[in-house]
Structures are given as structure tokens and as C-alpha cells.
Amino acid sequence: MKYLDEYRDPRVAKALLEKIHGSAGRIDREIRIMEICGSHTVSIFRAGIKSLLPENVRLVSGPGCPVCVTAMSDMDRMIALASPPDGTDTLVATFGDMIRVPGTKTSLEAEMASGADVRIATSPLDAVMWARKHFEKSVVFLGVGFETTSPTIAATVLKARKSGLKNLFVYPAFKLLPPALVALLETPDIAIDGFLCPGHVSVMLGADAYRPVAARYEKPCVIAGFEPIDILLGISNICDQLAENKHEVANAYGRAVSNGGNVKAMGILDQVFEPVDAPWRGLGTIPASGLGFREEFAAYDAIRRFGLDSVEAGSEPKGCACGEVLRGLMDPPRCPLFGKACTPDSPVGSCMVSSEGSCAAWYKYSS
Amino acid sequence: MCIAVPGKVTVIDEELNVATVEVGGTTKHASADLVPDIQVGDYVLVHAGFIINKLDEDDALETLKLFEEYMGVNLTEDRGK
Numbered sequence: 001m002k003y004l005d006e007y008r009d010p011r012v013a014k015a016l017l018e019k020i021h022g023s024a025g026r027i028d029r030e031i032r033i034m035e036i037c038g039s040h041t042v043s044i045f046r047a048g049i050k051s052l053l054p055e056n057v058r059l060v061s062g063p064g065c066p067v068c069v070t071a072m073s074d075m076d077r078m079i080a081l082a083s084p085p086d087g088t089d090t091l092v093a094t095f096g097d098m099i100r101v102p103g104t105k106t107s108l109e110a111e112m113a114s115g116a117d118v119r120i121a122t123s124p125l126d127a128v129m130w131a132r133k134h135f136e137k138s139v140v141f142l143g144v145g146f147e148t149t150s151p152t153i154a155a156t157v158l159k160a161r162k163s164g165l166k167n168l169f170v171y172p173a174f175k176l177l178p179p180a181l182v183a184l185l186e187t188p189d190i191a192i193d194g195f196l197c198p199g200h201v202s203v204m205l206g207a208d209a210y211r212p213v214a215a216r217y218e219k220p221c222v223i224a225g226f227e228p229i230d231i232l233l234g235i236s237n238i239c240d241q242l243a244e245n246k247h248e249v250a251n252a253y254g255r256a257v258s259n260g261g262n263v264k265a266m267g268i269l270d271q272v273f274e275p276v277d278a279p280w281r282g283l284g285t286i287p288a289s290g291l292g293f294r295e296e297f298a299a300y301d302a303i304r305r306f307g308l309d310s311v312e313a314g315s316e317p318k319g320c321a322c323g324e325v326l327r328g329l330m331d332p333p334r335c336p337l338f339g340k341a342c343t344p345d346s347p348v349g350s351c352m353v354s355s356e357g358s359c360a361a362w363y364k365y366s367s
Numbered sequence: 368m369c370i371a372v373p374g375k376v377t378v379i380d381e382e383l384n385v386a387t388v389e390v391g392g393t394t395k396h397a398s399a400d401l402v403p404d405i406q407v408g409d410y411v412l413v414h415a416g417f418i419i420n421k422l423d424e425d426d427a428l429e430t431l432k433l434f435e436e437y438m439g440v441n442l443t444e445d446r447g448k
Contacts, residue, residue, distance in 0.1 A: 126416075200414060254429060
């Protein structure tokens with residue numbers, strides 16, 4: 001298919017790898033590159049990229065899987081929606097990855113097994129369809145995701161308003177990427193030499209969004225697509241920059257990402273939501289790193305509608321190192337629970353649950 | 368979760384602003400609410416039931432040219448054979 005096959009050509013991969021070995025050979029120390037996006041993590045493992053890189057180039061996974069970074073407090077409240085305290089008949093609609101994430105006491109999957117109406121959506125528009133079909137229920141879509149996903153949910157809220165739907169709500173647990181990069185770079189002991197920036201978040205944000213981060217913290221930020229060659233092109237650019245002592249924003253996914261991003265989508269996002277402080281698993285609360293409903297759209301806010309502020313939040317599971325893994329401070333196999341108490345079949349932490357979590361990727365492709 | 372797939376627009380329902388997109392041999396319906404001026408024949412990225420952007424042919428060709436410079440072969444002509 002056009003725009004796809006060329007990015008899987010082994011001849012190009014070989015040429016790029018030679019280039020990477022050349023640049024990395026000029027750098028006399030370990031180079032730590034963080035891929036922020038969970039989809040990059042999976043592609044890197046699937047293509048076996050780590051084993052092809054020079055010895056001094058290390059790829060570290062960051063907090064780019066939205067399911068993984070969802071705080072336990074949000075998880076507990078979203079699970080509470082499946083059987084809300086006020087007895088409302090609810091239908092919880094969510095992307096599939098959320099179903100198995102454990103809360104403090106239970107999960108959406110367990111609630112489903114006990115009879116709660118929890119449904120997996122492939123698009124937030126599915127929730128509109130269900131809300132039209134089930135007037136007797138309150139339909140709540142779990143709003144989890146970065147800038148790629150949040151505009152699709154903002155557009156869904158606009159659609160619900162246009163159709164006059166009164167039984168559709170969204171739980172806003174969205175995350176914004178740039179504030180997370182800043183929080184990571186401000187964390188002591190985090191040695192990151194450059195960022196492989198997420199392709200599809202960048203489709204929305206645009207390359208310009210990274211320029212203040214690259215300039216202030218002097219780190220190369222390179223946007224990459226998801227085919228093996230896209231990723232190699234991104235790594236090659238970061239190594240080139242480090243070898244030349246540069247720290248710029250580069251776009252190795254030009255066919256999809258522009259400097260200004262998707263202005264229409266970001267405008268729709270801004271119409272419905274506004275930045276709020278948000279809790280991240282592993283990173284704590286980061287100022288202005290999440291999204292809450294603007295007052296004009298408060299009627300769609302599931303937190304207000306169902307009084308979820310009163311749901312007591314529990315603590316992270318004992319012994320689970322998801323926090324360290326998400327900050328790139330620990331490789332998953334070093335977690336005491338990895339592969340023993342915590343496996344994809346019986347996950348303890350969110351990084352093992354999500355198919356894009358670093359623990360799940362390590363488990364699937366390294367053992 | 369933030370993954371999007373490339374496809375080609377084959378039909379547009381202008382009343383609903385929904386496009387039919389051919390993705391790797393199957394078809395999907397995707398809302399065109401987030402991207403202006405979607406046309407039949409456009410290559411687009413689809414994520415969670417929405418078109419999130421068009422794929423830019425000039426920029427794609429530019430990246431391929433870069434690869435060709437690294438390798439001294441013509442990728443686009445190779446594909447045509």
C-alpha cells in the first residue's frame with residue numbers, strides 16, 4: 001500500500017542502521033533515547049530494533065501509554081460508574097484496553113461479570129449510537145487518551161449536543177503530552193539524551209509544540225511514525241544531532257505531521273475542554289496536564305453528574321514498579337513482580353495490562 | 368491506543384460528513400469532522416473512527432528521496448516494477 005511498503009523496505013533499514021552506527025560511534029558514552037509512545041514501544045519490540053542498535057544506544061520506554069498512566073484514583077472512579085452510588089442505570093463505554101486494568105478492589109471486567117453494562121467501543125461515536133438506542137440508561141464514555149484521542153471525544157460531545165442527547169456523559173481522564181515531558185525532565189536522576197516523539201499525538205499537536213522543550217532542556221525531540229523505518233529514521237536523526245551537539249525538533253514523519261498540527265481538531269478540543277491539573281500514575285500530579293470540561297459543557301461531565309469526587313481512592317498495588325517503569329528509571333524485568341506475580345494473564349500493574357504497556361511488550365517479545 | 372492506520376477515501380457521505388476509507392483491504396467508516404476538505408482519493412489516517420489528517424504526498428516523496436540518497440537506489444520506480 002502507498003505510504004506503507006516503502007517504510008518496511010529492508011534495504012532502507014540496513015542503510016539507516018549503518019548511519020546510526022556511524023553517528024553513535026562518534027559519541028563516547030551511553031546514549032539514552034526515550035520513546036514516549038506505547039505504540040512505538042510495541043513496534044520497536046516487534047521489529048527487533050533494540051538488538052540491531054549500537055551497544056551504546058539504549059531505548060527507554062516512557063509514559064506514553066494512556067491506559068498505563070491513568071491514576072488509581074481515576075481508575076477507581078471509572079469502575080464506580082459501572083454501578084454508581086445513586087443507583088442510576090449506566091452503560092459504561094470504553095476502549096478495550098481499560099477493561100482489565102485493576103482498581104483498588106475490582107476492575108471493569110469483574111463488574112461486567114457481575115452484570116454491569118460495560119461495552120467496548122472502537123470509536124467514541126459508538127457511545128452516541130448506544131445513547132440513542134438506550135434512552136433508559138446514562139451512557140458514560142471513559143475519556144482516556146492523549147491529544148490523538150481527546151479531539152475525537154470532543155467532537156463526539158459536540159455531536160451529542162447537536163442531536164440534543166441528554167443521556168451521554170464523558171469521564172475526562174485525558175492527558176496532555178508536553179507538560180509530561182517537562183515533568184520528566186525536571187525529575188532528578190532521569191538521564192534522557194533525546195526524545196522519540198509520538199507520531200499520532202504530533203499529527204494533532206504539530207512539531208512546533210516541542211520547540212520550547214527542546215530549546216529549554218537542550219534535548220533533541222524527533223517525531224517518528226510507526227513503521228520500522230520511521231523509527232530508525234527518528235533514532236538516526238537523534239544520534240546525528242547528539243554527535244553534532246545539536247538539540248532541535250526534527251520531523252521524521254513529514255507525510256502525516258506538519259509544524260502547526262491539526263488546527264481544526266485542536267480548535268474543537270479547546271472548545272469543549274480546558275487544561276486542568278491531573279494525577280498520573282508514576283509521575284504524581286502535574287500542573288495543567290489534563291483536560292476538564294469547560295463550564296459551557298458541564299452537563300456532559302460524568303464526574304459532576306455522578307458525584308464521583310466522593311469515591312475514595314486507594315493506593316498502588318504493593319511491590320508494583322509501574323511508577324519507575326513509566327519514568328524510564330527501571331526496565332520491566334527488574335520489577336520483583338515481573339513474570340511471576342504479574343503476567344499478561346494475571347496483571348498487577350497497568351503496564352502489564354495494556355497491550356501497549358512496556359511490561360507487556362517486554363514479556364511478550366523478550367521471554 | 369493512539370495508533371492510527373492509513374487508508375484511501377473511496378466515498379463521502381456529505382450529509383453525515385462520514386467517509387468510507389479503504390484500509391488494508393477492508394473498509395471502515397470514519398467521521399470527517401476533524402479535518403477540513405476531505406476528497407475522494409485522499410490518503411488519510413484513521414484513528415478511533417475519525418480521520419485525523421491527510422497524508423501529504425509531497426512530504427512522503429521527500430522522505431523517500433532521502434532514503435534513496437542514503438542507498439543509491441530508486442524506491443518509487445522499484446515499486447512500479
